[in-house]
Amino acid sequence: MTEPSDAPSATAADMAAPDRVPNRTAAFAALANLLGDRFSRAAGDRGQHGRNESYFPPILPEAVAWPETTAEVSRIIAICAAHALPVTAWAAGTSLEGHALAVEGGLSLDMTRMDKVLEVHPEDMLVVVQPGITREALNAQLRDTGLFFPIDPGANATLGGMAATRASGTTAVRYGTMRDNVLATEAVLADGRVIRTGSRARKSSAGYDLTGLFVGSEGTLGIVTELTLRLHGQPEAISAATCAFHDFARAVETVIATIQMGIPVARIEFLDEDVAAAFNAGSGADMPELPHLMVEFHGTPAGVKEQAERFGEIVAEMGGAHFTWADRPEDRNRLWKMRHGAYHACLGLRPGAMGVVTDICVPISRLAEAVAETRADIAAQGLVGPIIGHVGDGNFHALLLVDPNSPDEVQKAKWVAARMAARAHRLGGTMTGEHGVGMGKRHLMADEHGPAWQVMGAIKAALDPAGILNPGKVVPGPDSDALLRETRA
Amino acid sequence: MTEPSDAPSATAADMAAPDRVPNRTAAFAALANLLGDRFSRAAGDRGQHGRNESYFPPILPEAVAWPETTAEVSRIIAICAAHALPVTAWAAGTSLEGHALAVEGGLSLDMTRMDKVLEVHPEDMLVVVQPGITREALNAQLRDTGLFFPIDPGANATLGGMAATRASGTTAVRYGTMRDNVLATEAVLADGRVIRTGSRARKSSAGYDLTGLFVGSEGTLGIVTELTLRLHGQPEAISAATCAFHDFARAVETVIATIQMGIPVARIEFLDEDVAAAFNAGSGADMPELPHLMVEFHGTPAGVKEQAERFGEIVAEMGGAHFTWADRPEDRNRLWKMRHGAYHACLGLRPGAMGVVTDICVPISRLAEAVAETRADIAAQGLVGPIIGHVGDGNFHALLLVDPNSPDEVQKAKWVAARMAARAHRLGGTMTGEHGVGMGKRHLMADEHGPAWQVMGAIKAALDPAGILNPGKVVPGPDSDALLRETRA
Incomplete structure (x- = not known):
């Protein structure tokens, strides 16, 4: 292990004269020189960065780098740019769609060492973090502030990965998605330049929303090296419950009525009878094998009580039953831990x-x-x-x-x-x-967006003309026609 | 007046072979041919589209067009593209920063005839509108649905203008800004192509957030021809109040404490002693000439009561006085009408x-x-x-x-x-x-964004390479160095 680099950001020399023909040997030599043993071409390291929780077969990168500073990321990207080496960010490996797999080879940029909380500003309800921190680690560090970061995709993903995929999860109904909770970023562009987007103000009308553009761009427009996140007050009171329905449609109608009545639920999750069976078999639950809702209310004690009563009235009207409250923290934790384990519990079916x-x-x-x-x-x-x-x-x-x-x-x-x-x-x-x-899902992008997919491609081409950042993802490419033919066949 | 055009969107012929040298004569002839007397070069029409509420001197466009359909906007933009004619959207003229002034001449595209509510979906709490509708007209049409569109910049702006400037106003503290309340758009690009961004789903992770990119782009990336907006339930209970402070700092500290305690205020406005004097002189108010807060709470009756009590406790601790409640709708309306008239009342000072x-x-x-x-x-x-x-x-x-x-x-x-x-x-x-x-504010963009301003420029160049959409705004241009020198002098 070499000591952390204090190298400056990419220099003009780093950025000079990109090769037209990719030169792996020169690129890997430059990266090894920069990073020492934080650069690897070992099969074991490549294998660990070639599979995630998606159902795609393993795809190994050619090499792995572990940067520790923004300046290092900048120099790494500049080297990749100079040698036309693809670079795909990697962190917790919890993606379900293969985002972090290096489908065109090149470098896997492992961000997990950039996992620090850089600044906490409780008075402004925001925190500045590096992208490699996980949401559980972040909330553990925030515990004593009375604040928390609410976005909860289930997996213990990193904030960088969550921003890249515009993640959301169980609490988005109340707190929004990553789109709503990233205030600002620092990002390294495809030529190694470092930019900052957004500010610490809660809103701005100062030009294009580049923060919003980077959130959800899946590492194709830049590598995010810092995130400023909105925090929320830990609720004074929390109440959670499950209830069952004999007919899945009544469960769904309960949800629709709850949202339309404006009850500010913090979580409202549906699960069908198969999931209930999986929880019974795999998570030690004792639920009727029926469709269920799992809900949680956040607020003042009086507010939570009122929300719960109104929700209870809807459930009763819809013929719901088996209402079980989980008011003690340990009961709620058990409930949501079970919910987050649904993927693995269901695999057990x-x-x-x-x-x-x-x-x-x-x-x-x-x-x-x-x-x-x-x-x-x-x-x-x-x-x-x-x-x-x-x-x-x-x-x-x-x-x-x-x-x-x-x-x-x-x-x-x-x-x-x-x-x-x-x-x-x-x-x-x-x-x-x-x-x-x-x-x-890339083969479905034209179906979803029509000609707007080409606009995404134009933005990508403007910011990453050589296409080194997570190539083969999000935007149209040479393979798009084949992809679409495959789908429509 | 000609009948509304049923012309299709821009054709290949419209888009063909842009002139390198702007040809005004040909462009105006084509526009007149397309629009009949909904195209004008008359001095009176140009004058009406050359000044808004900003303090900039009048800048007249060369011509004005009044489209009535997306297809017409598409054909107009294609004609402008073919003849390198700048085109700047216009609507209510309430901008305070000269957004809609045609600083490089060309066409003022008056969107006020595209002012329809196209679809209301109360069950999904959304509405689809044309950009020329004003926020007051929209809420008048929504009244019977039990829903409302909360963003309130004060002026009776159009939704298109509000989206273009990422407007917010008094209610953003509770309901967010236009960024948070535009779900989807239809937009005409700089070559006349029509795209759709976003969907009616409340969230998506399907690629770059083009909706968010268009919101706040001030008509420089495309002309928005349709907006899908999030609606919110009309609150069951509303309560508003004013209170005065002998020291402006205590008023501001009251706000900080209110936000940090998580009281979900719907509005919390500060005004200083000069504004109070202006309200007394110009709006028939009878306020102590002291710094004030104006607040509003939305929620259930019990929730509003609880919010108001908690806020009242903070005010008391901070030494606030002259607490005046406005619970009757007519009193609240008077209060917020006065607040919205602050600009004109203050001019009266x-x-x-x-x-x-x-x-x-x-x-x-x-x-x-x-x-x-x-x-x-x-x-x-x-x-x-x-x-x-x-x-x-x-x-x-x-x-x-x-x-x-x-x-x-x-x-x-x-x-x-x-x-x-x-x-x-x-x-x-x-x-x-x-x-x-x-x-x-364009001369301040480099100060605010640093190299990220150049990224905005790259996006603009990718989507509008000839620079015909609201040229001279938002992004760097040939005049940027001069602008910056002027500022820093």
Whole structure:
């Protein structure tokens, strides 16, 4: 291990004269010289950076770098630019769509050593962090401030990865997504320049919203090296509950009514009878094997009481039952830990199966229809596909459990997933509410955006003309026509 | 008046072979042919589109067009592109920074005939509108739905203009800004292509946030022809109040404490003793001539009561007095009408004076310091400069009242404004919280954004390579160096 580099940001010499022909030897030599043993081409390191939680087969990068400062990231990118070496950021590896896989080879830029809280400003309810910090580590460090960072995608992802995919999760219905909670960034551009976007003010009208552009850009426009995040007050009172419904449609209608009545739920999650069974089998739960809602209320003691009463009235009208409150912190923690373990619990419904995860989001009024049609498709294909979702946002997932050795089952799962995306579009929604595009959804971008996808391509070309930043992701490329043909075939 | 055009969107012929040399004669002939008497070069029409509420001298466009459909906008832009004719959107003319003035000549695109509500979806709490509708007209049409569009910049601006400047105003502390409330757009690009951004889903991770990029782009990246907006439930209960403080700092500290305690105020406005005097003189108020806060709470009856009690406790601790509640709708309306009339009431403090409006936004913890230093600067220059602001966001305005015939006073006002912008930057904030860049703040963009301003320029060049959309605004241009020299002199 070499000592942390105090190297300045990229110099003119770093940026000079990009090769037209990629020169791996020269690039790797320069990186090794800069980073010492924080640069590796070892098979083990490459293997660790070649697979994540998605169902894509491993794709190994050619090399791995572990920067420790923004200045190092700047110099690394400048070296990559000079030698046309692709560079793809990596952190917790929790992506479900293969975002961080280096599909065109090159360098995996492991951001996990840049994991510091740089500044906490409780009086302004914001924090400045490096991108490699995980959300659990961040909240552990914030505990004594009375504040917390609410975005909760389930996995213990890094903030950088969450920003890159515009992550959200169980609490977005109340606190918004990463789009709403990143105030400012520092980012390294494709030529090594370091920029800052946004400010510490809560709002601004000073030109294009570059912060918003970087959030959700999946590392294709720049490498975010610092994030300024909005914090929220830890609620004075919290109350959580589960309730069951004999008919999934009544559960969904309960959600719709709750949102339309303006009850400010902090979480409202749907899970179907398969997920309840998975929790019973895998998480030690004792739930009726019926569709459920899991809710949480945040506020003052009086406010939480009022919210809970109003919600309870809706549930009663809809014929809900088995109302179970979890008011003690340990009970709530158990509840949400179980919820966050849903992916693994559901995999347990069919040992050895591979999970194909879907992620559509529709206008709330179309939610019942979207879930019903999806259930019908899953049943018609004879698949096991538990459904779970952040239904307050109209967002839900089917986890399609298929035998990875059965091309027929894999094909059926892909058919269901493609139908779900098309359904989301027909209903005015989106094919991905929170997981992002990555490798899994790029072929659907033209369907979702039409000619606006080309606009994304123009922005990419303007900011990364050589296409070194996470190539093969998000925007159209030489492979786009083939991708689209494959989908529509 | 010709009948509304059913012309299709721009054709290949429209888009063909842009002139290298602008050909006004051909462009105007094509526009007249397309629009009939909805195209004008008359002096009266040009004059009406050459001045707005900003303090800039009139700048007349060369011609005015009144499109009625997206297809017409597309054909107009294609004609402008083919003949290198600048095109600047126009609507209510309420900009305070000269956004809609055609500083490089060309066409003023008057969007006021595209003022329809296209679709209302109360069940999804959203509405689809054309950009020329005003916020008051929109809320009048929504009244019976139980929903409303909360963003309230004071002026009866159009939604298109509000989106273009990323407007906010008194309610942003609770409901966010235009950034948070535009879900989707339809926009015409610089070559006449029509795109759609976003969807009706409440969130998405499907690639770059083009909706967020268009919001705040001041008509420099495309002409927005349709907006999908988030609506909010009309609160069950509303309560408003004013209270006075003997010391402006205690008023500001009350705001800081209110925000930090997480009281979900719907509005919290600061006004200083000069504004109170202006309200007494010009709006028939009977207020002590002291610094004031004006607040409003939205929620359930019990929630509003609890918020008001908590706020009242803070006010009492801070030594506030003259607490006056306005619970009846007519009293609240009078209160906010007065607040919205503050600009004109303050102009009345010095008849014949010109108002130079400033608009900084700082982290909330730095608000008292920012206001105090600004007051000291105004006093040191011997100016009258009432201060008023959306202080829950850390955003405030000084309205510097100067004799337009006194170069000395104008110079002093510019000095105060420049110091305010520099102060905002020093305190981690922004030089414009809500008014936008326009003509008035472009020379400060490099100070605010550093090299990120060049990134905005690269995006502009990618989407509008010929620079026909609102040229001379937002991004760097041939005049940037001169602009910056002027500022720093």
